[in-house]
Amino acid sequence: MTIAEILLQDFDIEISNTRRTLERVPEDQNDFKCHDKSMPLGKLAMHCATLPLFGYYIVEDEGMDMAAPKRPHIPLVFTTREAALQQLDEAAAKCRASLAAASDEHLSAPWKFSYGEMLISNVPxxxxxxxxxxxxxxHHTAQLGVYLRLNDIPVPALYGPSADEQWTPPTK
Known part of the structure; x- marks a missing residue:
């Protein structure tokens, strides 16, 4: 198996888990926060929906300097559940296609992640x-699950059963 094939196994499971969690996000709780330091629910949902673009950037770009980003910042404004799911599906398709096309050599090369002069990471x-x-x-999908629980919305079984659902292991 190639590196990409191994990563794609996890990719499909994690995108499915994120999708199943986003499907339950209420459309009338955008500003809900479980703590003053927490991200609002709507923003968190959109962060989860757009995160596959970061995966795409990791595969496609030579590195990333957060102090001088070359990619546009995506507004994290939740409008509807359907719009969030569409954003996830589009971002995931773009990331998946890029990952599927990546060679072992490309995925083994270092990827520099920094904030100006501060090096955050420079690993394969x-x-x-x-x-x-x-x-x-x-992390953020699980965080979203906590927000669901605090709003008395059934939490999906992602890695095992939840208090609301039995778990079915992935078949892929």
Whole structure:
């Protein structure tokens, strides 16, 4: 198996989990925050929906300097659940296609992530993809699950059963 094929196995599961969580986001709670330091629900939902673009940038770009980004900032404005899901589907399709086309050599090359002169990471692109995209998306999708619970909305079973749903292991 190639590096891309291995990453795509996880990619499909994580996108499915994020989609299933976004499908439950209420359309009337955009400003809900579980703590003053927390991100509002609508913004968090859109962050989850657009995160696959970060995965795409990791595969496509030579690196990223957060102090001088070359990519446009995507507004994280939640309007409807359907719009969030469409954003996720579009971003995921773009990321998946890019990852599927990537060679082992490309995914093994270092990917520099910095904030100006401060180096954040400079490890192989495949590790960056796992750490900065997958882990980031899993973290925020789980955070969104907490927001659902606090609003008495059933939480999907993602990695095992939730209090609301039985779990069905992925078949892929």
């Amino acid at each position: 692109r495949s590790l960056t993809f796992r750490q900065l995209f997958f882990n980031h998306m899993v």
